[in-house]
Amino acid sequence: MQLSTVLNGVLLPALAAVLWQYGHLRRRAESAEAEAQRARESPLLAPADYDAAIRELHADGTTAVCTGKVHTDRICRFQHLCYWAPADEFLFFHGPGSVALPSLGARRFQPALLDLSTVDDHNTQYFNVVDLPVSSLDRLPRPAFLSDTALIFNRFNPENLMHVLHDDLLPAFYTLKQFGELSWNYTRLVLTEGWSEGPYFELYRLLTGRQPLLRGELSSLGDLLCYPRAYVGLNKLPTWYQYGFTQPQGPKPNLLVSGNEIRHFATFIRTQLNVSEPHTYSVNGGTSEPYIVLIRRTLNRLILNEAELILAIAQEFDARLLAISLDSHPFREIVRIVSGASALVSMHGSQLALAVFLPPGAAVVEIFPYAVNPTHYTPYRTLASLPGMVLSYIAWRNERIEDTVTHPDRPWDEGGITHLSAAVQERIERSVEVPLHLCCRHPEWLYRIYQDTRVDITSFLATMRQVIPDKLTAPTPVPVTPVFPSRVRVPRCKSVVDPKSADAHIMVTWQPPWNLDFLPPQEVQYEVWIQEEGENTYSPYILSALNHTFVENIHPGTSYHVWIRCLLGPSLQGPFADALTCYT
Template identity: 40%
Template sequence: MPSLHYISHAVALALIAMLIRKYIELKFHYDDLLTSCFPSPSMQHMADIEREMHDVDSLHNMWQTLDESTVHTPEYLNRELYSDGSSVMCNPTADISQRMCHFVNLCYFAEQDSYLFFHSEKSLVENIPENRYSPALVEVSSVCNHTYSYFNYVDMPVSSSRLFHINWVSTPVLIIKRFKPDNLMHVIHDDILPIYHKLKLLHLAGNSSKRFSTTLVLDDTWEEGPFFKLYNILSDSQPILKSNLRDTSGLTCFHNARVGLPKSTTWYDYGFHQPQAPLIDRKVSTVEVGSMVGYIQRELGLALSMDKNDYVVLISRKSTRLIVNEMELSLSLSRELGIKVVHVSQEQYSIEQLIETVSNARGIIGMHGSLLTLAIFLPPGSFLIELFPYAVNPDHYTPYKTLVTLPGMDIEYKSWRNMDPKKSKGHSELGGLENLSIAEQEEIMNQAEVPRHICCSDPSWLYHIYQDTEVDIHAIIELTKSSLRISNTDSERSADNKIVDNILPSKVMNIKCKFTLSKDESGQVTVSWENPWNLQFFTFQKIDYEILVQYRQSSIEPTLHQATSNPFSIAVADTSYLLWIRCVLDNHHIGPFTQVTCE
């Protein structure tokens, strides 16, 4: 007969089995309830809204609402992927440099170093070019027409997604490639400013005093680099490096991913296809630059002075492109101009220290090089003096001149070029010169000017730009003195003047016309009007008006007149006509026509 001990054990085991069975039943009921209460967002519905808005970024607020209302557990996201697969929507353009895409459930597969797109019957594929390998779907860098920037995905059936272990990133991400994160010019120009601008567009209704909630995915093989702090402060979460993705087994899937960077904030063409030069159609101004600068200074917690400080920054280099008489130059500037000279270098200063020092300076002096990009942080009314080694023409290499002369920057630019070969010391071991014949080496070393060339390995350019230089101290003192004289005038970047490139005049107001008949019976109409009402809030160099005369009962062709005064008189050939008047600011800001009938 079983003992009481065995009976107790049997009852306990039966009770445990019953509890486990009940738990499993409840878990299934809970999963069904979760799915019915929080269904997957309808991608087709999203597509209809997005097409109406004509902008892939306009869904941000909708995504924000969905993120707040949906429980993004890994289990839930797995079920959504298995059911709905992936979806993508790009802005409708044939120009790869302008295309940006929004993905749902885009997955990175480290074993193949590829992004996977899982097709299902519910997948939405909108505005994807017929051949997305010609040359690519999208560019993940602001550097145009470079194969390094090309992005694409591999097509997979949704059934195959069940074969992988999946690690989910449920927060919104922006996938980009850093072009050269060890060079400050590339960091600011190619990455930080375009990324900041993109994130600002994605968070238009967000709190401007907080960091952005989109995580950066740095899809490149670089490690963090010396300026990683600038990438780090752009988001409230740490950037995800490619090395992080490669160390993860299975798939890393991004529930909400943006891919592509805007090019509208860039100002310079590095010369991969033609000699380097400023971008012809550059649109960036201090509207975008000033916003980014203020954000970086705030997030780095820098101490900024409201008063002008009596020091200039001298960029010091430690290996090549040295200023041979740097200390003599520094002492002479201090003695002659009564101003302190602060030497800074990438080797001895952190990026925070560099930015803080420049943000409070009167100006920067330095050899042509990436640290001159720090001029973007100079206060208004300051200056940049750029020094060039022998045979390097300042007119051919202007990334920093272009930067400080962007609309509204209010920074004085001057350059100095060494014209004396005896004041230069070359480094024949650098730039590949040793791989050339003796005759070719001598030809390059004897050049008076570097010929125009394509980036980035031209031996003539590399040899001459790496030269050390004994600078003309007197000439640089005079340039500095002139720049300080200009900067002593109080200068402030007016917020109103910054945005002048983005505004148009409103309608011309209260148009009046009076017809008169002269003694020779020729007709004349005198027109008067009031300026567009919004002009009182902006400052312009030139204001013009165009008047179009259209005859109502005559076959005479309409005539366009440039008004040189107000009132303005026009000879007319009839007594019944329409007048159309519009305002033109600085020759290219054109307002709307306003119509009036004159009889």
């Protein structure tokens, strides 16, 4: 027998055995990796951690510590909050370690512990818990535990882009920032209102690294699902509009959000969508060409002469005009296009919420159908006017009934009125302006807002000219957040006497705020208030120097209080220094 034959007979089986062993180990490694990936993707606590969680729940029960004095501004952090799927109720198990702050007792049902959405005090958005003794766990099914920290809230209307951005994503984004425990990798959104995914569900996925859970999916995880750590409710401060449930719609009172917060949110969404640069068009490879965006509606509230309007705008401003639609363009591409636009034109509707992605210096032109007063419906006017948004806004309203097509035979929620009496139908058809009203079933409002409109070109272009210059310009850089001067330093005052008249005066001196050297150069002035002790009024002065002797209305033998602050530019006011007391 040849040596090669012997070697083949020995080596080939050995090689085959090695290859089999390698393949077996590789399959085991792939299987282990797949199992680990499934564990990472599973929303439930790993078996190794389960026993500790169930012991802690039995030993301590549920705890809750909340921020906010009333249900409309409250957010609660729970440990071991549970959800009982058969009754669609959240459970609070009272045990030896249970606390609930604030301790409301039955007052938590007047009307609720907190709002699950950012729409204030809406009775479909209330959150409450059902009380049970921790001993009742012995009579309930064995609980499942969510592995991640949960942020639990209701989407208000996931089929409407304005509601998605304004009521859900923007508040959720800042709630995640508010609580450090809500980290990207270990937070899961739990959306409990009961809607299906909706057309914008991909946007909710952008907020954390975990797949959001819908209420309909909770029961598949077990009849009793417990959250070792959960935050319930949303931060409402970033929202700017109320929809008219208790009073006609309009800006929220005492707005505490600026364009800076809106733009940070918009930048986050762009980054998550991998839209890092504005969408621009260049001419022959040269500088970028400014362009205008028109958002088309394709189902209702149509612009009947849309093609004519597009051509007229492009010719009037000698600019490229891009017509886009939420129905036909991927959302990522829409964000990219809007992020570089010099102007956004659209019929009134939720699609105008895309203005949050406009660059500073851009214009918003909103079209309103016949009989709809633009001053009564201002979500996008309000957005544009927020400090730091730096957007120009103008509304155009159809004034001619002959340029209107109504749809009385449609369903009531699409503007139909045939279900109403003949007298009411006639009154609505003859009306020239929708009266102020509450949300959301006012028949005249629905009849008019769902009209189709033929836009009067001449009038519309004249309106656009009020916010768009003769030469369209490219978007401007994002403005820097306002930086305020600090307190003035070393404020002092002393009494002086005029040697000639023997009149009493007050000399006040101070030093500039220490942070002025780090701020952009601007005009610096100082505001001084002087108040005679015991009086309710004060005398204000605006000064440029670092000292001043006050003569008017200064009396001998009198005490005065003096306050000083720095004014930077036309609008930035620093804090007052501690009050001085001067005696003449």
